[in-house]
Amino acid sequence: MKPNISTEVGAIKIERPTMLASGILGISLEVFDRLYKEGAGALVTKSLSKEPWEGYPNPTVVGVKAGYLNAVGLSNPGAPYFAKMISSNKTVPIIVSLVGSIPEDFDFMIKQFENVKILGYELNLSCPHVEKVGLEVGDDPELVHKIVKSVKTQSKVPVIAKVGLGSSDYLETVRVACESGVDAITAINTIRAMAIDVETTRPILSHKIGGLSGSAIKPIAVRCVYEISSQFDIPIIGCGGVSSWEDSIEFILAGASAVQVGSALVDKWVGVFSEINDGISKYMEKKNFSKIKDMIGIAKKP
Amino acid sequence: MKPNISTEVGAIKIERPTMLASGILGISLEVFDRLYKEGAGALVTKSLSKEPWEGYPNPTVVGVKAGYLNAVGLSNPGAPYFAKMISSNKTVPIIVSLVGSIPEDFDFMIKQFENVKILGYELNLSCPHVEKVGLEVGDDPELVHKIVKSVKTQSKVPVIAKVGLGSSDYLETVRVACESGVDAITAINTIRAMAIDVETTRPILSHKIGGLSGSAIKPIAVRCVYEISSQFDIPIIGCGGVSSWEDSIEFILAGASAVQVGSALVDKWVGVFSEINDGISKYMEKKNFSKIKDMIGIAKKP
Amino acid sequence: MQRNPDIPTIVKIEKVIDETPTVRTLVFSDEVLSNVLPGQFAMVWIPGINELPMSVMISREKGKAAFTVRKHGFASTELYSLKVGEQLGVRGPYGSSFTIKQGKILLVGGGTGLVPLIRLLTFLKKTDDVTLLIGSKTKNEVFFEKMANQILEHNKHAVIVVTEDGSYGKTGLVTEAMENLFSQIKFDVVYTCGPEKMMHKVVQLASSKNIYVEASIERMMKCGMGICGSCCFGEVLACRDGTVFDGKYLLTNKEFGYTHRNKAGILENY
Amino acid sequence: MQRNPDIPTIVKIEKVIDETPTVRTLVFSDEVLSNVLPGQFAMVWIPGINELPMSVMISREKGKAAFTVRKHGFASTELYSLKVGEQLGVRGPYGSSFTIKQGKILLVGGGTGLVPLIRLLTFLKKTDDVTLLIGSKTKNEVFFEKMANQILEHNKHAVIVVTEDGSYGKTGLVTEAMENLFSQIKFDVVYTCGPEKMMHKVVQLASSKNIYVEASIERMMKCGMGICGSCCFGEVLACRDGTVFDGKYLLTNKEFGYTHRNKAGILENY
Numbered sequence A, B: 001m002k003p004n005i006s007t008e009v010g011a012i013k014i015e016r017p018t019m020l021a022s023g024i025l026g027i028s029l030e031v032f033d034r035l036y037k038e039g040a041g042a043l044v045t046k047s048l049s050k051e052p053w054e055g056y057p058n059p060t061v062v063g064v065k066a067g068y069l070n071a072v073g074l075s076n077p078g079a080p081y082f083a084k085m086i087s088s089n090k091t092v093p094i095i096v097s098l099v100g101s102i103p104e105d106f107d108f109m110i111k112q113f114e115n116v117k118i119l120g121y122e123l124n125l126s127c128p129h130v131e132k133v134g135l136e137v138g139d140d141p142e143l144v145h146k147i148v149k150s151v152k153t154q155s156k157v158p159v160i161a162k163v164g165l166g167s168s169d170y171l172e173t174v175r176v177a178c179e180s181g182v183d184a185i186t187a188i189n190t191i192r193a194m195a196i197d198v199e200t201t202r203p204i205l206s207h208k209i210g211g212l213s214g215s216a217i218k219p220i221a222v223r224c225v226y227e228i229s230s231q232f233d234i235p236i237i238g239c240g241g242v243s244s245w246e247d248s249i250e251f252i253l254a255g256a257s258a259v260q261v262g263s264a265l266v267d268k269w270v271g272v273f274s275e276i277n278d279g280i281s282k283y284m285e286k287k288n289f290s291k292i293k294d295m296i297g298i299a300k301k302p
Numbered sequence C, D: 001m002q003r004n005p006d007i008p009t010i011v012k013i014e015k016v017i018d019e020t021p022t023v024r025t026l027v028f029s030d031e032v033l034s035n036v037l038p039g040q041f042a043m044v045w046i047p048g049i050n051e052l053p054m055s056v057m058i059s060r061e062k063g064k065a066a067f068t069v070r071k072h073g074f075a076s077t078e079l080y081s082l083k084v085g086e087q088l089g090v091r092g093p094y095g096s097s098f099t100i101k102q103g104k105i106l107l108v109g110g111g112t113g114l115v116p117l118i119r120l121l122t123f124l125k126k127t128d129d130v131t132l133l134i135g136s137k138t139k140n141e142v143f144f145e146k147m148a149n150q151i152l153e154h155n156k157h158a159v160i161v162v163t164e165d166g167s168y169g170k171t172g173l174v175t176e177a178m179e180n181l182f183s184q185i186k187f188d189v190v191y192t193c194g195p196e197k198m199m200h201k202v203v204q205l206a207s208s209k210n211i212y213v214e215a216s217i218e219r220m221m222k223c224g225m226g227i228c229g230s231c232c233f234g235e236v237l238a239c240r241d242g243t244v245f246d247g248k249y250l251l252t253n254k255e256f257g258y259t260h261r262n263k264a265g266i267l268e269n270y
């Protein structure tokens, strides 16, 4: 029998455990539809704000030896525009990523999606390069509490909190988010980092400091998933450097119910999803796992 | 005229800006002497504790895609033994790394080195995989204050604090260390991370979680050096993923007065120091920098 | 060590050529960019200023490449204003390229859209019969005419300039000149690059005659490598799936010729 | 994709061979390890238990490699006790190898120190005149005698076993037998691997006769790749500069034959 690679992230049920990470190509329904057909189990949108944001000037994305740096600056068309754009959606499993500074920002945005078919929300509490949102929210437990509480009251669909490594203990953010009723955790976002060009003696990104993604951060992300799943009883989505089925299994063994793929698109393009799904399926067959659930967190056995 | 690659880290003057990082081969005077002759400007010892430590069982060091993971567990022969071992030193520029939990630990260790020729101490406030020392100290500002104050009172040589990314704001640790009188900062140590083998479904390191080093962490380390040098007036030693002269210049442009090299020894072995020194020298010649100081922090220009 | 295409390589401008009062070609040495395929582009970092996608222009000297830039807004004007000896960061090459076909070939270019077409000329066979249509508003905005003639000197060829105001060459729109040619010559393939409205018309015309046609598309680009999504063009990404698409596909893309996204990702009309 | 030698590759034990009551050979498939040079070792992960350095043993089957392990303390006993079908992680190969010389060759091995010497035999020329001295405490601890004879069947050769209690072969220490041979034969090269006291004597004897000699050194190993420092041996690192060193160097190293470091890095006497 073919193994079943569908998975559940709390109340979110998806056919395949590989999602598109937020901010990656996540700007149009047509692209979502294409990636869904290519094998992504769910599509997380770019993080949306109340109003459209242009983001930072270029350079906003560059390579480094073991990954990528970006300070896109959360450019996005704004929640109202985006909600309208995907309002015709019937089939694509979309998770809407939201970014804001106060509960009211989130309330406003959630209203926009009231009649739009989406799987859930992902709260970006972890963007490392824009002021007053992202990590600056995630690093403030009281604010996290208020935002999650409020979003949970407003939202009819599950709510995921996306955390990252900021200037406070991310496990504290997870704790507060869990206590405030969040349905799942995505870990992790990019890690604050920079690159300086030695010829011009300048930081390369226009914002100077950006976020590191890709293979470089995978061992850190796996550690975070392992720590969260060891300390909390909450579904986890692993994110950070996933580029192969082995990486995905590694996150699942550490405690993730699903994974998100971002930077790996550079090397593998849209075929990355089916490549990973097939690999997971073959692995499960070989190892006699019949469903994803049987693998989640088993690296924690003593 | 040949550029001058000697540098000063506060009161510590060294002939070349490339140091051996703590924990790397740092176990015998003979090896230090060899690496000094190979071009290292200074040699930082393994972090020493009051008593000998065996460290964790193997596996303690393994590769990952973009670097290395280690949880050696601070194995070391103890400060008294080590002090005796290097007591005959006359020529090698040694920086003694110390690890402990309370000020008294450090006081005891510093006594051992009273009559030994060393350049300075590096306080390991940042080892990410041993309990009650390293990051668990670095994450506690009050303890950092007490330890640094006490060490500064005892020590006749300069004292460096080595920081890393823990569960609190590392810039706060830097601030407290500076206010407590530390002479320089080394940034950064390895970052908590892990790898799980998918075939056996087990964490690879015996300690499960270890520290990530190598190319993977370089952009994060450069960011930290840049942030510290933007906010504090303190000499900085850059560490994390240095494997070429370009990397070293990148750290210097970000604000470092010198760099430490660790994981790069795997690929380049002991020739790494002279390779980097030569590269720095050629770069300075081409760019018309006559001394290291002229390059420190210039990436911060607007 | 192989160079990482996603990390800027610093090059130094060695020569600046004034093509028109608002267009300049900046020449520099770079082995990798000197060898890109026609249609491929680079992300060009003007340190301290911005980074822009630029088609890679040929240089007739070995190991050299160039950008031909029109001064327009802030970033392109800064790029245009760089002097010999100043530095640029280049990453790439990115994107797909024109498919090299043989026979009776028509190229239709406007403005800096000529850049990839000029490179394409250097990839054609000596046996090809090549017609290049250069569209321009007015005489002093015409460039690359002489260079195109030189590249094609051993081919059966025609380089035809069309100005809207009739100050040079033929008068009218380049697409009108193209319709005229179509009534005389049966082309095997049409390549186009320039303003999207123009390309849209070219693709429609060629398709209506069942002639294979390819166009190179411009969209807002940030990463150039297919992750940021800013160049999204229907369900494809211009930087990665393109920039070159064939006419058959383009006519199914409802953005083609009508809309593109701004920096925030909002659709705007052309 | 090339495999990263520093990440454990999981292999499955396919065959277990009892060599003596306390020594077993575990055979597995691994293209990389099947082709290592004589003297090279792997770091062998016994999942959930520990990781130990092990010389890579040959297998006579293509694409296979093996470890020959003596049960001793906790980790080696766990390794020894593994069954067919169980998994091991292997990383490497690490370390230098014996220099292949020609002529009259003497190999002096003790215990599992025979492992790299047996591999070395497979690298010798058919024209070499080869003598292998196998030292052992007693008869039932002798192994690899037959295999050595088989490998050398087309060479002029002698495989001589020396037991301390005289229960098999010659009686006495292997180094005594070596002195005897030296009085009869002029060897061109001597290779040795085994207990360090034994190797020390072998190196001294060969050097006193001006015969080129190499020995493979064991030290506490953690990383295997030259960063942790645990295998430090004077100013060299056994895992990286060695494990094979020539006699001339070894006699300048004041640790050789006398001291080694424990897990904390403290020098202990042999």
Ligand SMILES: Cc1cc2nc3c(=O)[nH]c(=O)nc-3n(C[C@H](O)[C@H](O)[C@H](O)COP(=O)(O)OP(=O)(O)OC[C@H]3O[C@@H](n4cnc5c(N)ncnc54)[C@H](O)[C@@H]3O)c2cc1C
Residues within 6 Å of the ligand: A058, C041, C051, C052, C053, C054, C055, C056, C067, C068, C069, C070, C071, C072, C073, C074, C075, C076, C077, C112, C115, C217, C218, C219, C220, C221, C222, C243
């Ligand atoms: C694949 C590709 C190849 C190109 N090749 C050339 C070339 O060879 N020569 C040339 O002169 N121009 C070329 N362009 C256009 C160029 O990148 C700029 O869009 C143009 O120079 C305007 O820049 P600006 O600074 O004046 O823009 P601004 O004045 O800041 O903005 C004006 C408009 O320019 C466009 N623009 C600005 N930034 C970008 C960006 N990062 N990506 C895409 N469009 C942008 C937008 O439509 C914007 O609304 C190319 C564009 C693309 C996508």
Ligand SMILES: Cc1cc2nc3c(=O)[nH]c(=O)nc-3n(C[C@H](O)[C@H](O)[C@H](O)COP(=O)(O)OP(=O)(O)OC[C@H]3O[C@@H](n4cnc5c(N)ncnc54)[C@H](O)[C@@H]3O)c2cc1C
Residues within 6 Å of the ligand: B058, D041, D051, D052, D053, D054, D055, D056, D067, D068, D069, D070, D071, D072, D073, D074, D075, D076, D077, D112, D115, D217, D218, D219, D220, D221, D222, D243
């Ligand atoms: C390069 C090299 C090749 C080797 N090849 C073989 C081989 O082919 N077959 C074989 O049986 N043994 C081999 N050994 C020895 C083996 O690695 C172990 O040292 C031995 O099996 C004892 O392990 P243990 O678990 O019984 O040790 P324990 O009982 O835990 O300790 C006993 C002693 O074993 C040594 N030891 C333990 N762990 C290590 C370690 N990580 N590195 C080095 N020494 C250690 C120490 O001297 C220790 O004091 C080799 C060692 C090295 C360095």
Ligand SMILES: Cc1cc2nc3c(=O)[nH]c(=O)nc-3n(C[C@H](O)[C@H](O)[C@H](O)COP(=O)(O)O)c2cc1C
Residues within 6 Å of the ligand: A021, A022, A023, A024, A046, A047, A061, A068, A070, A072, A074, A097, A124, A127, A162, A188, A189, A190, A212, A213, A214, A215, A217, A239, A240, A241, A242, A260, A261, A262, A263, A264, C227, C228
């Ligand atoms: C270009 C780019 C844009 C991103 N934008 C967002 C974003 O808008 N919101 C968000 O939560 N994460 C954003 N991220 C972070 C990714 O979702 C992901 O957490 C991170 O890249 C790590 O995954 P990866 O290593 O697979 O790329 C972005 C990452 C990149 C590279």
Ligand SMILES: Cc1cc2nc3c(=O)[nH]c(=O)nc-3n(C[C@H](O)[C@H](O)[C@H](O)COP(=O)(O)O)c2cc1C
Residues within 6 Å of the ligand: B021, B022, B023, B024, B046, B047, B061, B068, B070, B072, B074, B097, B124, B127, B162, B188, B189, B190, B212, B213, B214, B215, B217, B239, B240, B241, B242, B260, B261, B262, B263, B264, D227, D228
């Ligand atoms: C095997 C190993 C052992 C280490 N031991 C120590 C240590 O004892 N004390 C310490 O402060 N840092 C220790 N470190 C961290 C290094 O000093 C350095 O901060 C880190 O490896 C990043 O530098 P790199 O990328 O150049 O290796 C160790 C690192 C490695 C890889």
Ligand code: FES
Residues within 6 Å of the ligand: C220, C221, C222, C223, C224, C225, C226, C227, C228, C229, C230, C231, C232, C237, C238, C239, C240
């Ligand atoms: S420019 Fe980023 S996806 Fe095309």
Ligand code: FES
Residues within 6 Å of the ligand: D220, D221, D222, D223, D224, D225, D226, D227, D228, D229, D230, D231, D232, D237, D238, D239, D240
């Ligand atoms: S075993 Fe780590 S340096 Fe040799």
